[in-house]
Amino acid sequence: MNGASFPWLDEAWRAILERRRSGRLPHGWLFTGPTGTGKLDFARAFCQAIQCESPQAQGVACGQCHGCRMWLAGAHPDLMELTIPEGKTRILVDQIRELRDFMSLSRSHGPCRMAILWPADTMTENAANSLLKTLEEPPGDAILILVSAHASRLPATVRSRCQQVKLALPSRPEARRWLTEAMPTVPAGDLDALLALGHGSPLRARMLAEQETLSQWRTQLDALLTLLQGRKGVVELSEQWHKLPVDVLVDRLQILMADGIRRHMTGGDGSLLSGMATSKDLQVLTGQLDLAACFRFQERLLEWRRLSDTPINPQVLLEDILVTLLDLAQT
Numbered sequence: 001m002n003g004a005s006f007p008w009l010d011e012a013w014r015a016i017l018e019r020r021r022s023g024r025l026p027h028g029w030l031f032t033g034p035t036g037t038g039k040l041d042f043a044r045a046f047c048q049a050i051q052c053e054s055p056q057a058q059g060v061a062c063g064q065c066h067g068c069r070m071w072l073a074g075a076h077p078d079l080m081e082l083t084i085p086e087g088k089t090r091i092l093v094d095q096i097r098e099l100r101d102f103m104s105l106s107r108s109h110g111p112c113r114m115a116i117l118w119p120a121d122t123m124t125e126n127a128a129n130s131l132l133k134t135l136e137e138p139p140g141d142a143i144l145i146l147v148s149a150h151a152s153r154l155p156a157t158v159r160s161r162c163q164q165v166k167l168a169l170p171s172r173p174e175a176r177r178w179l180t181e182a183m184p185t186v187p188a189g190d191l192d193a194l195l196a197l198g199h200g201s202p203l204r205a206r207m208l209a210e211q212e213t214l215s216q217w218r219t220q221l222d223a224l225l226t227l228l229q230g231r232k233g234v235v236e237l238s239e240q241w242h243k244l245p246v247d248v249l250v251d252r253l254q255i256l257m258a259d260g261i262r263r264h265m266t267g268g269d270g271s272l273l274s275g276m277a278t279s280k281d282l283q284v285l286t287g288q289l290d291l292a293a294c295f296r297f298q299e300r301l302l303e304w305r306r307l308s309d310t311p312i313n314p315q316v317l318l319e320d321i322l323v324t325l326l327d328l329a330q331t
């Protein structure tokens with residue numbers, strides 16, 4: 001266990017601790033990595049560790065000192081978190097001005113002022129420009145941490161002024177181990193399926209388990225296979241699914257179709273499959289869709305993913321997906 005709580009971040013934790021020991025902490029940091037790596041927890045653990053008055057082994061915050069107690073109560077005067085305001089979709093320039101004011105004040109308790117800004121890639125252009133000024137002329141010894149799963153969307157000028165820390169997802173066995181400990185009562189097959197639905201992130205998998213996503217997905221898969229076998233119609237299914245967000249469906253179908261392709265190409269070697277469908281279900285799927293059909297459908301999924309971000313009527317999109325699937329099965 002390290003300061004960031006997640007074993008797959010151990011190495012990154014050691015690296016930033018090394019920077020701290022060297023006594024040269026950069027003013028601007030950028031923590032990046034896929035969704036579900038634990039970037040924000042990592043950033044928070046880093047802040048708490050810096051503010052802690054008696055850090056433990058491996059630089060972990062003690063959780064007992066005055067600084068830690070204020071932090072745990074969410075009331076540390078030298079720490080600020082900034083994210084998308086309620087009812088908005090972006091981080092706004094006014095917030096960056098507030099951030100600059102906060103960082104310009106002298107520290108009141110800990111060794112320096114610190115702020116976390118997430119998801120940093122949602123800043124408006126004005127906000128990013130304003131932030132750039134703060135990064136170019138950092139006030140005092142303040143530290144700013146940007147957190148983003150889509151760092152390439154940040155202006156290069158912002159990125160280049162930050163120390164980048166790339167956080168990665170754990171390997172599948174490591175993710176399985178962590179998830180087994182976190183959810184000991186969940187059957188192994190379900191853990192695999194949840195990890196697949198969570199794109200390999202154990203944190204996302206745990207969240208999906210809490211939302212009962214797996215039983216929803218299994219019902220959806222069952223309905224899809226029923227459609228492919230001609231025992232259900234497109235209209236009936238699209239009516240049933242009218243509340244299902246198309247991007248979520250597309251996401252799941254992409255993982256499923258990749259499994260279909262792997263099954264065709266490897267003859268069903270289970271170790272290569274994501275685990276989101278049973279081998280029996282995949283047998284039904286690949287029995288209806290040959291390899292070429294799986295590839296064709298996978299290509300179309302990329303188009304639908306793009307279209308799902310546009311104002312196109314989701315019901316039209318959903319019907320197009322189902323009709324295409326049925327067409328491919330019948331050829």
Ligand SMILES: [Zn+2]
Pocket residue numbers: 051052053054055061062063064065066067068069
């Ligand atoms: Zn402490």
